[in-house]
Amino acid sequence: MPYLKRQASCPEPIDCKILTAALNLFVKSGYHNVSIHKIQEEADVSIGSIYRHFNGKEGVAQALYKHILNELDELIDDVIANTQAPAKQIEEIIKQLFEHTETHPEIISYIFHTKHVEFLPNEPLMFDAEPFTRIKNIIKLSIDSNKASEMELQINNSLIMGSVTKLIQLRLDGLAKKPLVESLDILLEKLWQGLGVDLET
Amino acid sequence: MPYLKRQASCPEPIDCKILTAALNLFVKSGYHNVSIHKIQEEADVSIGSIYRHFNGKEGVAQALYKHILNELDELIDDVIANTQAPAKQIEEIIKQLFEHTETHPEIISYIFHTKHVEFLPNEPLMFDAEPFTRIKNIIKLSIDSNKASEMELQINNSLIMGSVTKLIQLRLDGLAKKPLVESLDILLEKLWQGLGVDLET
DNA sequence: TTGACAAGAATGAATATTCATTCTATTTTC
DNA sequence: GAAAATAGAATGAATATTCATTCTTGTCAA
Numbered sequence: 001m002p003y004l005k006r007q008a009s010c011p012e013p014i015d016c017k018i019l020t021a022a023l024n025l026f027v028k029s030g031y032h033n034v035s036i037h038k039i040q041e042e043a044d045v046s047i048g049s050i051y052r053h054f055n056g057k058e059g060v061a062q063a064l065y066k067h068i069l070n071e072l073d074e075l076i077d078d079v080i081a082n083t084q085a086p087a088k089q090i091e092e093i094i095k096q097l098f099e100h101t102e103t104h105p106e107i108i109s110y111i112f113h114t115k116h117v118e119f120l121p122n123e124p125l126m127f128d129a130e131p132f133t134r135i136k137n138i139i140k141l142s143i144d145s146n147k148a149s150e151m152e153l154q155i156n157n158s159l160i161m162g163s164v165t166k167l168i169q170l171r172l173d174g175l176a177k178k179p180l181v182e183s184l185d186i187l188l189e190k191l192w193q194g195l196g197v198d199l200e201t
Numbered sequence: 202m203p204y205l206k207r208q209a210s211c212p213e214p215i216d217c218k219i220l221t222a223a224l225n226l227f228v229k230s231g232y233h234n235v236s237i238h239k240i241q242e243e244a245d246v247s248i249g250s251i252y253r254h255f256n257g258k259e260g261v262a263q264a265l266y267k268h269i270l271n272e273l274d275e276l277i278d279d280v281i282a283n284t285q286a287p288a289k290q291i292e293e294i295i296k297q298l299f300e301h302t303e304t305h306p307e308i309i310s311y312i313f314h315t316k317h318v319e320f321l322p323n324e325p326l327m328f329d330a331e332p333f334t335r336i337k338n339i340i341k342l343s344i345d346s347n348k349a350s351e352m353e354l355q356i357n358n359s360l361i362m363g364s365v366t367k368l369i370q371l372r373l374d375g376l377a378k379k380p381l382v383e384s385l386d387i388l389l390e391k392l393w394q395g396l397g398v399d400l401e402t
Numbered sequence: 403t404t405g406a407c408a409a410g411a412a413t414g415a416a417t418a419t420t421c422a423t424t425c426t427a428t429t430t431t432c
Numbered sequence: 433g434a435a436a437a438t439a440g441a442a443t444g445a446a447t448a449t450t451c452a453t454t455c456t457t458g459t460c461a462a
Binding site: 032033113115117118125128161167170183187190191194196 | 233314315316328353355357359360363366371374377378379383387394395396397
Binding site: 215241246247248249250253 | 411412413414
């Protein structure tokens with residue numbers, strides 16, 4: 001099973017094999033271009049097992065989705081636990097995302113480069129999911145927003161998460177030559193400047 | 202003898218009917234969830250015609266893609282013809298995109314809310330397509346970039362196009378309550394501020 | 403003006419294929 | 433040895449594509 005943090009243990013359990021295989025295939029070809037049979041082949045398990053564990057293809061995609069959102073949520077927990085100022089928390093979250101783009105591109109791709117609605121119609125839109133609403137809140141806190149309207153909050157959020165998402169996608173598509181962490185400082189400088197945030201480092 | 206006016210002649214040409222139907226269906230359900238038969242039904246033409254005109258489902262999607270990229274290209278032509286300063290050109294392009302999001306949401310959605318690689322594997326990545334490389338160039342011109350590195354240009358581009366894309370997607374998903382044009386001024390202010398661009402209006 | 407004829411556009415039933423799912427047999431685990 | 437897990441061949445529903453036929457339109461001879 002793909003973990004953001006932990007290493008998978010030695011005798012890989014069958015459901016982890018399935019999820020790992022599915023993740024790789026989904027990311028490479030897109031959900032609809034991947035058949036159960038391909039997953040079965042790649043994971044080196046039987047079709048029966050896939051049905052027993054996940055009750056079919058959509059079940060696999062859904063389990064993956066929830067698993068990864070969970071890990072993202074834990075990542076945010078960690079950042080919050082170890083960082084004080086909201087603005088610093090945002091910086092750290094972005095940094096972590098950029099790093100994971102290098103070390104776990106499939107996971108990041110499944111989050112940031114996939115249109116889940118097209119195969120998980122019953123899941124809430126991703127940016128309504130827990131980790132992203134939390135990020136939105138931290139952004140709100142990090143910017144002096146006494147008199148900020150709903151609309152302005154949305155713009156701030158779009159500036160930060162929009163540019164981060166765009167960079168991640170460029171990198172995943174091979175259009176960004178260097179690891180994103182190298183862009184981090186410049187990006188943050190421009191972001192905070194645009195948003196009028198003063199950081200007393 | 203008085204006679205009823207003939208049915209309005211000039212019936213919509215068949216390939217337009219097909220493209221319009223396909224666009225609506227693709228945007229609503231996603232390419233892979235739309236069958237040729239649904240297109241046939243929605244367009245009120247025969248399956249044979251779809252094959253005659255576009256040689257199948259993928260052909261329809263491809264024709265749509267090229268058609269829409271073309272229109273976007275023309276939009277940029279217009280803006281360039283009527284606006285001097287690059288920064289103003291960018292502003293106008295963003296404004297047009299925001300307006301089109303209200304008046305032609307399907308078209309904008311097909312551009313900004315679709316993963317084309319998953320069904321048009323032979324088309325270049327969208328942000329490598331003509332209109333977007335042109336936008337990238339205008340952005341480059343609009344920002345004093347004598348000493349700007351490749352990386353910095355990419356960050357600038359991500360800030361602008363990333364936030365614009367994000368806002369458009371929010372609006373298309375119904376998560377932005379008001380038309381985006383109302384956000385335009387604030388967005389531009391923050392963008393230029395972040396990018397260090399002075400506008401002598 | 404009329405009717406015969408040709409060219410090509412449109413039709414949609416029939417076909418071929420793909421692929422998710424089911425089901426029974428087999429193996430493993432405790 | 434019972435229960436749980438795994439296997440993968442068989443099934444059939446969904447769906448892309450083909451193609452023989454019908455319809456439309458334009459041309460030209462009588």
